[in-house]
Amino acid sequence: MMDGAVVTRQAKPAGEDGSAAGLVLRDISISIDDAALLDGLDLTVPPGDVVTVMGPSGSGKSTLLAYVAGFLDKAFTARGDVLLDGARITALPVQQRRLGILFQDDLLFPHLSVGANLAFGLDAGVGGRRARRERVEEALAQAGLGGFYERDPATLSGGQRARAALMRTLLASPRALLLDEPFSKLDRPLRKEIRDFVFSHARAIGLPTLLVTHDHEDADAAGGPVVTLVV
Numbered sequence: 001m002m003d004g005a006v007v008t009r010q011a012k013p014a015g016e017d018g019s020a021a022g023l024v025l026r027d028i029s030i031s032i033d034d035a036a037l038l039d040g041l042d043l044t045v046p047p048g049d050v051v052t053v054m055g056p057s058g059s060g061k062s063t064l065l066a067y068v069a070g071f072l073d074k075a076f077t078a079r080g081d082v083l084l085d086g087a088r089i090t091a092l093p094v095q096q097r098r099l100g101i102l103f104q105d106d107l108l109f110p111h112l113s114v115g116a117n118l119a120f121g122l123d124a125g126v127g128g129r130r131a132r133r134e135r136v137e138e139a140l141a142q143a144g145l146g147g148f149y150e151r152d153p154a155t156l157s158g159g160q161r162a163r164a165a166l167m168r169t170l171l172a173s174p175r176a177l178l179l180d181e182p183f184s185k186l187d188r189p190l191r192k193e194i195r196d197f198v199f200s201h202a203r204a205i206g207l208p209t210l211l212v213t214h215d216h217e218d219a220d221a222a223g224g225p226v227v228t229l230v231v
């Protein structure tokens with residue numbers, strides 16, 4: 001455990017090797033130009049829980065998410081393992097990790113309809129045009145976007161776009177969610193609405209969720225442990 005990091009809850013062991021269910025980060029160290037950003041970080045995100053990562057600008061929050069996701073810039077030196085439900089995914093390319101990632105600027109493809117954007121995220125395992133369309137219609141309805149299939153994304157409000165982006169992510173059947181300040185551009189009432197929407201979906205599906213934020217209200221709403229990185 002690195003200095004300054006506080007983890008108040010750990011999941012029960014799941015695998016025979018004692019590894020926990022959910023997302024487990026084991027002894028993660030990351031440095032840049034010989035300066036340590038993270039030094040031996042251990043963290044467990046149980047299924048359905050949201051763990052929040054906070055810390056000052058430059059403390060390595062986004063860098064940590066990039067390492068977990070598998071797209072850390074080659075300028076960094078990193079070691080440590082990422083496990084999902086007991087399986088080590090550290091060496092897998094990003095597209096094979098099955099992680100759902102939402103950023104601050106989550107853009108829908110402007111040349112596709114809202115429905116086609118969601119269908120783009122749809123797990124390739126869902127076969128048949130009709131079944132895929134039905135699955136997307138269902139997700140749109142869940143997001144309060146019933147009847148929006150043919151809509152141009154440019155005509156959506158910020159909140160509608162945020163809900164559509166979450167649904168596109170969830171339709172890919174991720175096994176964990178990584179959220180990097182996804183609510184920060186939304187005004188306060190909308191921020192609360194979208195935050196509750198994301199967390200309630202993550203809990204309902206049992207997705208381990210790692211949230212990076214500067215906002216204490218986000219961390220309170222997440223309800224789980226808060227890990228504070230230090231500079």
Ligand SMILES: Nc1ncnc2c1ncn2[C@@H]1O[C@H](COP(=O)(O)OP(=O)(O)OP(=O)(O)O)[C@@H](O)[C@H]1O
Nearest residue numbers: 032037055056057058059060061062063064073075
């Ligand atoms: N590609 C890169 N090459 C070199 N240094 C980088 C690169 N990306 C980030 N850094 C540096 O790594 C450090 C950590 O950056 P990171 O973006 O993870 O911080 P953060 O905690 O997410 O900050 P913020 O809250 O401002 O988003 C910073 O000092 C940053 O300048």
